[in-house]
Amino acid sequence: MKTVTGIAAASFILFSTAAAFAGPAEDLLSKWEKLFNDGKTEEIVALYTPDATLFGTLSPSITTGSEGIKNYFATAAKNKTQVRAPDAPTVTKLSNGALVLSGIYEFSGTRADGQSFNAPARYSLVIQDQAGQWKIVHHHSSPRPKPPQ
Numbered sequence: 001m002k003t004v005t006g007i008a009a010a011s012f013i014l015f016s017t018a019a020a021f022a023g024p025a026e027d028l029l030s031k032w033e034k035l036f037n038d039g040k041t042e043e044i045v046a047l048y049t050p051d052a053t054l055f056g057t058l059s060p061s062i063t064t065g066s067e068g069i070k071n072y073f074a075t076a077a078k079n080k081t082q083v084r085a086p087d088a089p090t091v092t093k094l095s096n097g098a099l100v101l102s103g104i105y106e107f108s109g110t111r112a113d114g115q116s117f118n119a120p121a122r123y124s125l126v127i128q129d130q131a132g133q134w135k136i137v138h139h140h141s142s143p144r145p146k147p148p149q
Contacts, residue, residue, distance in 0.1 A: 025091045025101050028127060028134045033085055033105075039077035045070045048136045049128070057107070057121050057141040081109040089125075097129040098137075104144060120144040 028047065035043045045066050048054075054063040056072050063072050089101035102124040110116050126138040 024129075024134050025099055025127065026088050028136070029085060029089055029101060029103075029125070032136075033083055036073070036076065036081075036083050039080065041070055041073045041077050044073050048139070049130065052136055053138050055140040055142070057119070057143060079109055081107055083107050094126075099127050099134075101125040101127060105141075 032044065032047055035047070048066065048069055050066050051064070052066075052069060054069050054072060056063060059072065063069055083105050085103060085105040087103055089103040092100040092102070094100060102122070104120065104122050107119040107121060108117065120143070121141050122144045123139065123141045125136050125140075127134045128137045129135075
């Protein structure tokens with residue numbers, strides 16, 4: 001009985017603590033989404049740490065640092081690609097100053113041939129509190145597999 005009670009208490013503390021960080025985490029994701037949709041590349045880069053890493057949805061390699069991240073998002077801005085995160089992220093607390101946000105989003109836009117596209121994807125963001133501001137340390141995005149038939 002003690003073990004079950006201990007597990008339940010530990011789970012409650014973990015989830016309630018993660019919930020306490022949900023506000024800043026959701027704010028950061030919402031800001032990222034708006035800046036992406038507005039094509040504001042410089043402002044997007046400001047959400048990342050200077051040494052952040054990015055595994056972009058369509059990139060074959062890892063992107064590192066502010067300049068690389070700026071170049072990566074410049075293409076999406078030029079093409080006016082849009083993104084929508086339909087749900088709040090799942091927030092996992094790593095420490096008092098570090099969280100992992102994970103969830104799904106969908107990119108949309110028009111290809112060079114004039115055809116529209118929708119690209120479901122999934123993401124995880126490692127964010128860190130740096131002097132009172134949450135910054136993205138690592139961002140991983142990949143295409144979302146189709147559900148099994």
